[in-house]
Amino acid sequence: MNNLIVIAALLAxxxxxxxxxxxxxxxxxxxxxxxxxxxAMHSRPHxxxxxxxxxxxxxAFAIFLLWxxxxxxxxxxxxxxxxxxxxxxxxxNELNAVLRRISNIANDFVSGGVLADWEIAAAQYYRExxxxxxxxxxxxxxxxxxxxxxxxxxxxxPALRARNAMEKVIKAVxxxxxxxxxxxxxxxxxxxxxxxxxxxxxxSPTDFFFGTTWNPRFSTVGTGQQGEFGLLPLLSGTLLVAxxxxxxxxxxxxxxxxxxxxxxxxxxxxxxxxxxxxxxxIPTIVYGFFALVTVGPFLAGLGDSVxxxxxxxxxxxxxxxxxIMIIPFISSLSDDILTQVPKSLRDGSLxxxxxxxxxxxxVVLPAALPGISGAVLLAASRAVGETMIVVLAAGNSPxxxxxxxxxxxxxxxxxxxxxxxxxxxSSPQSLVAFALGLTLFVITLILNIVALLIVRKFREQYD
Amino acid sequence: MTESSSNSTxxxxxxxxxxxxxxxxxxxxxxxxxxxxxxxxLASVLVSxxxxxxxxxxxxxxxxxxxxxxxxxxxxxxxxxxxNVPEKPVQQADESFYDFDNRLQEWxxxxxxxxxxxxxNNAIIPLLPDxxxxxxxxxxxxxxxxxxxxxxxxxxxxxxxxxxxKTLRLLTAANIDVWLKGNIDRDLPDEQQQLPxxxxxxxxxxxxxxxxxxxxxxxxFMNPDSRSSLASAGLAGAFVGSFYMMLIVIFLAIPMGxxxxxxxxxxxxKNKITDVIEVNINNLAAVPSIIFGLLGAAVFxxxxxxxxxxxxxxxxxxxxxxxPTVIIATRSTLRAIPPSIRSAAxxxxxxxxxTVFHHVLPLAIPGILTGSIxxxxxxxxxxxxLLLIGMKSFVASVPQTPFDQSxxxxxxxxxxxxxxxxxxxxxxxxAAIIVLLMLMLSLNALAIxxxxxxxxxx
Numbered sequence: 003m004n005n006l007i008v009i010a011a012l013l014a015x016x017x018x019x020x021x022x023x024x025x026x027x028x029x030x031x032x033x034x035x036x037x038x039x040x041x042a043m044h045s046r047p048h049x050x051x052x053x054x055x056x057x058x059x060x061x062a063f064a065i066f067l068l069w070x071x072x073x074x075x076x077x078x079x080x081x082x083x084x085x086x087x088x089x090x091x092x093x094x095n096e097l098n099a100v101l102r103r104i105s106n107i108a109n110d111f112v113s114g115g116v117l118a119d120w121e122i123a124a125a126q127y128y129r130e131x132x133x134x135x136x137x138x139x140x141x142x143x144x145x146x147x148x149x150x151x152x153x154x155x156x157x158x159x160p161a162l163r164a165r166n167a168m169e170k171v172i173k174a175v176x177x178x179x180x181x182x183x184x185x186x187x188x189x190x191x192x193x194x195x196x197x198x199x200x201x202x203x204x205x206s207p208t209d210f211f212f213g214t215t216w217n218p219r220f221s222t223v224g225t226g227q228q229g230e231f232g233l234l235p236l237l238s239g240t241l242l243v244a245x246x247x248x249x250x251x252x253x254x255x256x257x258x259x260x261x262x263x264x265x266x267x268x269x270x271x272x273x274x275x276x277x278x279x280x281x282x283x284i285p286t287i288v289y290g291f292f293a294l295v296t297v298g299p300f301l302a303g304l305g306d307s308v309x310x311x312x313x314x315x316x317x318x319x320x321x322x323x324x325x326i327m328i329i330p331f332i333s334s335l336s337d338d339i340l341t342q343v344p345k346s347l348r349d350g351s352l353x354x355x356x357x358x359x360x361x362x363x364x365v366v367l368p369a370a371l372p373g374i375s376g377a378v379l380l381a382a383s384r385a386v387g388e389t390m391i392v393v394l395a396a397g398n399s400p401x402x403x404x405x406x407x408x409x410x411x412x413x414x415x416x417x418x419x420x421x422x423x424x425x426x427x428s429s430p431q432s433l434v435a436f437a438l439g440l441t442l443f444v445i446t447l448i449l450n451i452v453a454l455l456i457v458r459k460f461r462e463q464y465d
Numbered sequence: 466m467t468e469s470s471s472n473s474t475x476x477x478x479x480x481x482x483x484x485x486x487x488x489x490x491x492x493x494x495x496x497x498x499x500x501x502x503x504x505x506x507l508a509s510v511l512v513s514x515x516x517x518x519x520x521x522x523x524x525x526x527x528x529x530x531x532x533x534x535x536x537x538x539x540x541x542x543x544x545x546x547x548x549n550v551p552e553k554p555v556q557q558a559d560e561s562f563y564d565f566d567n568r569l570q571e572w573x574x575x576x577x578x579x580x581x582x583x584x585x586n587n588a589i590i591p592l593l594p595d596x597x598x599x600x601x602x603x604x605x606x607x608x609x610x611x612x613x614x615x616x617x618x619x620x621x622x623x624x625x626x627x628x629x630x631k632t633l634r635l636l637t638a639a640n641i642d643v644w645l646k647g648n649i650d651r652d653l654p655d656e657q658q659q660l661p662x663x664x665x666x667x668x669x670x671x672x673x674x675x676x677x678x679x680x681x682x683x684x685x686f687m688n689p690d691s692r693s694s695l696a697s698a699g700l701a702g703a704f705v706g707s708f709y710m711m712l713i714v715i716f717l718a719i720p721m722g723x724x725x726x727x728x729x730x731x732x733x734x735k736n737k738i739t740d741v742i743e744v745n746i747n748n749l750a751a752v753p754s755i756i757f758g759l760l761g762a763a764v765f766x767x768x769x770x771x772x773x774x775x776x777x778x779x780x781x782x783x784x785x786x787x788x789p790t791v792i793i794a795t796r797s798t799l800r801a802i803p804p805s806i807r808s809a810a811x812x813x814x815x816x817x818x819x820t821v822f823h824h825v826l827p828l829a830i831p832g833i834l835t836g837s838i839x840x841x842x843x844x845x846x847x848x849x850x851l852l853l854i855g856m857k858s859f860v861a862s863v864p865q866t867p868f869d870q871s872x873x874x875x876x877x878x879x880x881x882x883x884x885x886x887x888x889x890x891x892x893x894x895x896a897a898i899i900v901l902l903m904l905m906l907s908l909n910a911l912a913i914x915x916x917x918x919x920x921x922x923x
Contacts, residue, residue: 168818169816169818172818175724176725176727176728176732179720179721179722179724179728180724180725180726180728180742180792183742183745183746183749183789183792184741184742184745186749186760186788187748189760190760193759193763193764194759194760194763196763253509255513257505257506257508257509257510258506258513261506262510265503266510270510274510277514278510278514281513281516283846283905283909285847285848285902285905286848287848287875287878287898288520288524290879291882292520294882295527296523326516326520329516333513357495357499358503359498359499359502359503360495360498360499362502383751383753384753386753387755387756388753389754389848389849390848390849393849394882414753417755417759418755418849418853421758421762421853427762427763427767439756439759442753442755442756443752446751446752446753447748447752450747450748451748454744454747
C-alpha cells in the first residue's frame with residue numbers, strides 16, 4: 003500500500019517537474035524574443051519540461067525499485083539475527099515459515115491463538131526494521147528527486163539540446179523493448195538447458211533418447227526406484243498424431259485453397275475464406291472438448307459398425323480434430339503462394355490447350371511446391387507442439403505403437419502430466435518435463451527455420 | 466497429350482488427322498477430369514465449412530440449455546428459534562480491532578452452527594402434501610448446498626432479517642436439474658440413478674405444479690467455482706483471473722511490442738544483429754505455447770519465487786507469448802505506410818523521432834490496434850502454459866489481487882470437463898465455452914470494425 007503512495011507521489015512530481023521545466027524555458031524563450039536576441043532556444047519548452055521530468059523521477063524510481071527488492075531481504079536477515087538460538091538454526095523452509103508468521107503478526111493479520119514472548123518481540127523488531135527501511139527508502143527517493151530536479155532545472159538554458167537528449171532516452175526505451183524478444187529466447191534456452199542438464203545427472207542421455215519404455219513412477223516414496231524415461235514412445239505418439247492431422251489437413255486445406263484461388267466466384271471466396279479462418283482462432287481447449295465429447299464417441303461408433311476396434315480417445319481422434327484445427331494454416335498459406343505464381347506460367351499452359359485442371363496440376367502446383375511444402379512444415383510444427391487436444395483426446399497411455407486406433411501419449415501431454423503444479427524441481431520426475439520441452443523446442447525450431455527458408459526462397463524466385 | 470505429340474513427329478503431315486482425332490477422343494475424358502477436379506475442390510471447401518458448422522452447432526446445442534437452470538421460489542422464514550444467535554457484535558469505542566475481530570469471529574462461528582437446511586426444509590414441506598417426517602433427510606437433495614451458505618451470508622450481512630420472511634429463488638441441486646432436463650436416461654434402474662426414487666417423484670411433482678421452474682440463471686456468471694454445490698458453480702473467479710491477465714498483457718506486451726517494432730522498422734540499422742533479432746522474433750511466434758509455460762515455471766516461479774497459480778505469473782507468461790504477434794503486426798503496418806510521409810517530414814526538418822511519433826505512428830494506429838486486439842484474443846484462449854504454472858488447482862474464491870490463487874476461463878473449461886458428474890458438466894462446460902467464444906468473437910469483431918472504420922488505403 004505504502005509503495006503505491008510512493009509511486010503516486012513520483013507521478014505527481016513528474017507532472018510538477020514537467021511544468022517547472024516548461025515554465026522556465028518558456029520564460030527564457032519570451033525573453034529572447036523580447037530582446038530580439040540572435041540566439042534562439044534550441045529546443046521547444048515541452049522538450050525541456052520532459053527532460054526535467056525525466057531526471058526528477060526516473061533515477062528516483064530506479065532507486066525505489068532496487069530498494070524494494072533489497073530491503074525485505076535485509077530486514078529478514080536482521081530479524082533472523084535477532085531470533086532465539088534454537089530458531090536461528092532452522093533450515094530454509096522452516097525458517098521461512100517462522101518469518102512469514104512473524105511478518106503476519108507484525109502486520110496484524112493473526113487473530114486468536116496465543117503468541118509466544120519471542121514471537122511478539124520478533125514481530126516488534128520486525129515492524130521497527132520495516133519502518134526504518136521505509137524511512138530510508140523515503141529519504142533516498144526524496145534525495146534523488148531533489149537532486150535530479152535541482153540539477154536538471156538549473157541546466158535549462160537556450161543552448162541546452164533538450165530535444166536530442168529526450169530522443170536518446172526514447173531510443174533507449176525502444177532498444178530495450180526489442181531486446182526483450184531476444185531475452186525471452188535466451189531465457190527459454192537457458193532455463194531448459196539448465197534443468198535438462200540436471201535431469202541428465204539422474205538419467206543418462208542414451209536412456210532418455212533411445213529408451214523404449216516410459217514409466218516415470220512418481221517418487222512419492224523414496225524407494226530409490228528410478229523409473230524409466232524412454233523418449234521413443236512419446237516421440238512416436240507425437241509423430242503418429244501429427245501425421246494423422248496432416249493426412250486430414252493437407253488434402254482438405256490444399257484442395258480448398260486451390261478451389262478458392264483458381265475456381266471460386268469472388269463472392270464465395272469472400273465468404274468462405276474468413277469462415278475457414280475462424281477455425282484458426284478457436285481456442286485449442288475447445289477442440290479438445292469437441293474431440294473428447296463428440297468426435298471420439300463418433301469414431302468409436304463408426305469403428306464398431308465396420309468391425310474395427312477404435313478407442314474413443316486415440317491417436318486417430320486427436321489427429322482428426324487437430325487436422326481440422328490446422329486446415330486454415332495450410333489453406334491460407336497455400337492460397338498466398340498460389341496467387342504468387344506468375345500469370346505468364348498459367349497463360350502459357352492454357353495457350354497450349356491444357357485444361358484448367360491440367361494447368362493447375364502440371365504447371366501451377368509444381369511451381370508452387372516449395373512454398374506449399376514450407377506451409378506444410380509450419381503446420382507440422384503446430385501439430386507437434388499442440389497440447390490441449392492431445393491432453394484431452396489422445397488417451398494418455400505411452401505405448402510404442404503405429405496403430406492410430408490405440409491410445410497414445412505425446413511429449414506435450416507428458417510435460418503437462420509431469421509438472422503437476424508443485425514447484426519441487428528436484429526429482430527426475432519433474433525435471434524430465436524440461437528435457438522433453440527442450441527436445442520439442444529443437445524439433446519445432448528446425449521445422450520452422452526450414453519452412454521459413456523455403457518460403458523465403460520461393461518468394462525471391464518469383465519476385 | 467504428350468503421347469500424341471511424340472507419335473506425330475515422324476510424318477506429321479500424313480498423320481495430322483489422327484492427332485486431331487486422338488485429341489478430340491481424349492477431350493471427353495479430359496473434360497470429365499476437369500469437372501471432377503473442380504468438384505473435388507468445391508467438396509473440400511464445403512467439408513471445411515461443414516466442419517466449422519458442426520463444431521459450432523455441437524457446442525451451442527449442448528451449451529445453451531445450461532444457461533437455464535431449474536430453481537424454486539420459496540418463502541424462507543428466518544425463524545428465530547432456528548437462527549438462534551446473539552446480536553452481531555459492534556466495535557466499542559475503547560475496544561482494539563484485535564479484540565473486536567475475535568468477538569466477530571466467535572459470532573460468525575456460532576452462526577456457522579445454525580441449521581440453515583431446516584429453514585429451507587420448512588419452506589418446502591408445505592408444498593409436498595404427502596410428506597412424512599421420516600423423509601426429512603431426503604429434502605436436502607432438492608436444493609443445492611450453496612444456497613444455505615447464501616442464506617448464512619444474508620444473515621451475516623444483515624442480522625435484521627432474523628424473524629422476517631423473504632421470498633427467494635433458490636437453485637435446485639445439479640442432479641435435479643439433470644433429471645428434469647432429461648439429461649439422464651429416465652428408464653435406468655434405481656441403482657444407476659443419481660437420486661432416490663422418492664426425490665425424483667418430488668422433483669417431477671414440484672415441476673408439474675410449477676414450484677420448480679427452468680429459469681435463466683446468473684449463477685454461471687456471478688459465482689466462483691464450487692465442488693460441494695455443483696449447481697451454483699460459476700465462472701466469476703475465472704472471469705476475474707482472465708481479466709487480470711489480459712490487463713497485464715495489454716499493459717506489458719502491447720507497449721513493448723509496439724516499441725520493439727518501431728525500433729526495428731524505423732531506427733535499426735540493417736546489420737547482423739537486427740537480422741538475428743528479426744529471425745528470432747519470427748521463430749518465437751511459432752514456438753509452441755507450452756514452452757512458454759515451462760519458461761514461466763522455471764524463471765518466474767522457481768527463480769523469482771512468484772506465487773504459483775497467480776494471474777500475475779500467467780499474465781507475464783502470456784505477455785511473452787503475445788509479444789511476437791504484436792511486433793509482427795505492428796511492423797507490417799509500419800511497412801505499409803508510404804515512405805513519402807517520412808520524406809516529407811524529414812524534408813521539413815523534423816528529427817527521426819519526431820517523424821516517427823508525430824507522423825508515422827498516428828497513421829499506423831488502426832493497424833496496431835487490430836493486431837494488438839487479435840493478440841489479446843489469442844492470449845485469452847490459451848490454456849497449456851497456464852497449466853504448467855499451477856493453474857490447474859481448484860480455486861473456490863474470486864481473486865482479490867493479481868497475486869492470489871486463481872483460474873482463467875480456458876483453464877476452468879479444462880477443469881469442468883473432467884468433473885465426474887458428466888451429465889451436468891458436459892452442458893455447463895459447453896456453456897462456459899460459449900462464453901469464452903463470445904468474448905473472443907466480440908474482440909475479433911471489434912478488431913474488424915476498427916480496421917474498417919479507421920483503415921487508410923494508400
